[in-house]
Amino acid sequence: MKNVAYLEIEGRSPGYYALLGLFALMIAIGLAAAFYMETHGHYVTGMNNQIVWGTPHVFAVFLIVAASGALNVASIGSVFGKSLYKPLGRLSGLLAIALLVGGLAVLVLDLGHPDRLIVAMTYYNFKSIFAWNIYLYIGFLGVVAVYLWMMMERRMNIYYTKAGLIAFVWRLLLTTGTGSIFGFIVAREPYDTALYAPMFIIMSFSFGLAIFILVLMAAYKGSHRELGNVMLYRLKNLLGVFIAAVLYFVLVYHLTKLYGTEHHASERFLLLDGGIYTQLFWIVQVLIGGLLPLAMLYHPHMGKSRAWIAVSAVLVIIGGLAQMYVIIIGGQAFPLEMFPGQEVTSSFFDGVVGQYAPSLPEVLLGLSGIGIALGVVTFAIKVLRFLPVSLADADVDPHAEKAAH
Amino acid sequence: MNEQQTPATEGCSSSRRNFLTGAIATVAGVAVAPGISLISLAQARPADEAVSKDTRWGMLIDTSKCADGCTDCVTACAKENGWGIGSTDEQHSADTQRAQWIRKVDLRDKHTGYTHTLPMLCQHCENPPCVDVCPTGASFRRADGIVLVDKHICIGCRYCMMACPYKARSFVHEVLEDQKPYAPRGKGTVESCTFCVHRTDAGRTPACVEACAVGDHHAMLFGDLNDPRSELSQRLSKEASTQVRADLGLNVGVRYQGI
Numbered sequence: 001m002k003n004v005a006y007l008e009i010e011g012r013s014p015g016y017y018a019l020l021g022l023f024a025l026m027i028a029i030g031l032a033a034a035f036y037m038e039t040h041g042h043y044v045t046g047m048n049n050q051i052v053w054g055t056p057h058v059f060a061v062f063l064i065v066a067a068s069g070a071l072n073v074a075s076i077g078s079v080f081g082k083s084l085y086k087p088l089g090r091l092s093g094l095l096a097i098a099l100l101v102g103g104l105a106v107l108v109l110d111l112g113h114p115d116r117l118i119v120a121m122t123y124y125n126f127k128s129i130f131a132w133n134i135y136l137y138i139g140f141l142g143v144v145a146v147y148l149w150m151m152m153e154r155r156m157n158i159y160y161t162k163a164g165l166i167a168f169v170w171r172l173l174l175t176t177g178t179g180s181i182f183g184f185i186v187a188r189e190p191y192d193t194a195l196y197a198p199m200f201i202i203m204s205f206s207f208g209l210a211i212f213i214l215v216l217m218a219a220y221k222g223s224h225r226e227l228g229n230v231m232l233y234r235l236k237n238l239l240g241v242f243i244a245a246v247l248y249f250v251l252v253y254h255l256t257k258l259y260g261t262e263h264h265a266s267e268r269f270l271l272l273d274g275g276i277y278t279q280l281f282w283i284v285q286v287l288i289g290g291l292l293p294l295a296m297l298y299h300p301h302m303g304k305s306r307a308w309i310a311v312s313a314v315l316v317i318i319g320g321l322a323q324m325y326v327i328i329i330g331g332q333a334f335p336l337e338m339f340p341g342q343e344v345t346s347s348f349f350d351g352v353v354g355q356y357a358p359s360l361p362e363v364l365l366g367l368s369g370i371g372i373a374l375g376v377v378t379f380a381i382k383v384l385r386f387l388p389v390s391l392a393d394a395d396v397d398p399h400a401e402k403a404a405h
Numbered sequence: 406m407n408e409q410q411t412p413a414t415e416g417c418s419s420s421r422r423n424f425l426t427g428a429i430a431t432v433a434g435v436a437v438a439p440g441i442s443l444i445s446l447a448q449a450r451p452a453d454e455a456v457s458k459d460t461r462w463g464m465l466i467d468t469s470k471c472a473d474g475c476t477d478c479v480t481a482c483a484k485e486n487g488w489g490i491g492s493t494d495e496q497h498s499a500d501t502q503r504a505q506w507i508r509k510v511d512l513r514d515k516h517t518g519y520t521h522t523l524p525m526l527c528q529h530c531e532n533p534p535c536v537d538v539c540p541t542g543a544s545f546r547r548a549d550g551i552v553l554v555d556k557h558i559c560i561g562c563r564y565c566m567m568a569c570p571y572k573a574r575s576f577v578h579e580v581l582e583d584q585k586p587y588a589p590r591g592k593g594t595v596e597s598c599t600f601c602v603h604r605t606d607a608g609r610t611p612a613c614v615e616a617c618a619v620g621d622h623h624a625m626l627f628g629d630l631n632d633p634r635s636e637l638s639q640r641l642s643k644e645a646s647t648q649v650r651a652d653l654g655l656n657v658g659v660r661y662q663g664i
Binding site: 117124 | 502512580
């Protein structure tokens with residue numbers, strides 16, 4: 001492999017500024033939405049005492065999960081020694097940081113007291129998985145920043161592999177922590193499973209890579225640099241494997257829950273008569289976000305088309321958001337089982353499916369997380385050398401050039 | 406105070422002094438005596454003494470005495486702690502968003518059709534999941550077993566509400582103005598039953614228990630689980646009782662009979 005040359009993008013075109021303006025607008029609207037929710041209180045949102053985590057959490061957890069997954073491309077290059085992926089390491093690290101910052105911003109701004117962020121930073125209950133995650137998130141930002149430095153500073157290149165290994169282990173811990181936020185909740189039937197830790201890791205592989213592919217394609221198209229088929233096909237094939245792995249984990253999760261009679265009611269709710277949650281699960285998560293992109297990526301013709309590869313990645317992201325919605329909101333909507341064998345009613349909505357409809361401020365706040373993540377990337381690739389000048393087949397892997405055509 | 410040793414007060418006759426002394430003593434006696442008897446019953450500690458793990462406050466709820474349709478305990482709690490009908494606040498919030506510290510749950514056996522009703526409140530677990538998951542330590546358990554939320558360090562993340570198996574907690578969805586001084590509540594924080602900690606600390610029983618007794622139902626009994634002589638411990642040692650979701654091993658402070 002040749003020495004890779006990196007260069008900032010020019011970033012002077014009207015299109016670039018329009019894009020930056022769009023992300024700035026998304027962020028501004030999200031901040032306004034958060035301010036509105038903070039000053040009025042959460043009664044202006046769709047959340048209530050049954051569904052306590054709503055749409056902002058769907059976006060926030062999706063972005064946080066995708067963040068660790070976006071780092072995978074760098075890990076494959078440095079930890080697993082696949083030289084083809086090494087030129088992508090810088091963008092991978094940048095995207096990981098950007099997505100995490102976007103996700104955390106949404107999470108914090110949806111707190112009942114975002115003004116008490118300093119309290120969250122200074123008071124710790126070390127038995128709380130949430131508190132562990134605060135360390136994991138902040139640590140991740142630091143570890144990946146150092147990793148990027150080792151990659152980008154020639155004198156530090158010798159430590160690059162070691163930093164990559166630490167970052168890889170850290171990202172596995174981080175996603176384990178994120179999955180366990182739900183997995184550790186013993187009170188609620190749809191949660192309470194160790195499977196969520198590895199399942200969130202494999203979800204991160206899929207969501208993170210889908211976003212990475214789209215950002216890579218957009219950046220190279222926008223900056224008129226060449227992105228060869230060797231690189232793109234390798235990434236899309238990997239995405240296919242990850243999509244299949246996510247489907248496998250979803251299958252094992254439901255089979256495990258279905259086997260014992262104890263969970264039949266909650267499974268029936270999610271898989272058969274849960275209304276919006278059932279529809280989102282089968283139609284959006286499994287079909288549109290799983291089977292369809294899987295078929296497209298491995299289709300002899302569609303799998304070679306850049307447009308269809310991009311569409312597949314978009315579908316994976318849509319499916320991923322749906323999966324988060326089903327896990328987070330669907331998981332809370334199923335009523336708590338306090339009295340097995342009894343029908344329960346109360347003024348506090350015991351025994352009934354939790355009602356939730358996303359409100360506009362919540363959606364706008366969630367979208368601002370995407371705005372933050374993409375805004376950071378768009379700005380950073382202009383001021384620092386994150387992108388290789390060329391990812392043309394001849395530059396990436398001269399031996400594979402012929403095979404790709 | 407000895408009458409003879411008191412210097413004569415100008416313009417104040419001896420008989421008048423005697424009357425005043427007697428009156429004050431009587432008033433003080435009337436005011437304090439019930440308090441003293443309650444304090445001795447509940448074995449209240451002095452206000453300057455920290456709570457200790459020698460005491461564990463708990464409750465026994467006999468569902469066979471809990472009247473269908475009766476919400477005296479709920480009403481009393483709301484009025485005492487300033488939520489629901491006890492407050493003019495939360496007018497913007499929907500029914501699904503308003504706080505409920507205690508609620509009546511009606512049960513019907515799916516197979517036999519047997520129905521009964523019970524009050525559901527924070528179960529004041531020995532191992533509370535809400536305390537485990539709280540990132541800042543705002544959810545905490547006092548040495549005497551009462552589970553509380555420190556409203557000053559609650560960041561409103563709602564993870565405790567995700568973790569509570571009893572749906573015992575509420576989130577305040579709007580600005581509040583009509584609070585009770587002894588029951589702090591505020592927008593953006595989580596709250597739940599406190600076992601009327603302000604009353605308990607003063608040697609009184611929680612408002613729900615008192616209301617249930619006033620209504621002559623006596624379905625709720627409050628006391629010290631660690632004191633083998635307490636009525637609560639005596640009954641629990643002789644009568645069958647169950648914990649809701651005993652499978653979770655939380656060793657709750659609230660036990661039920663008849664479910």
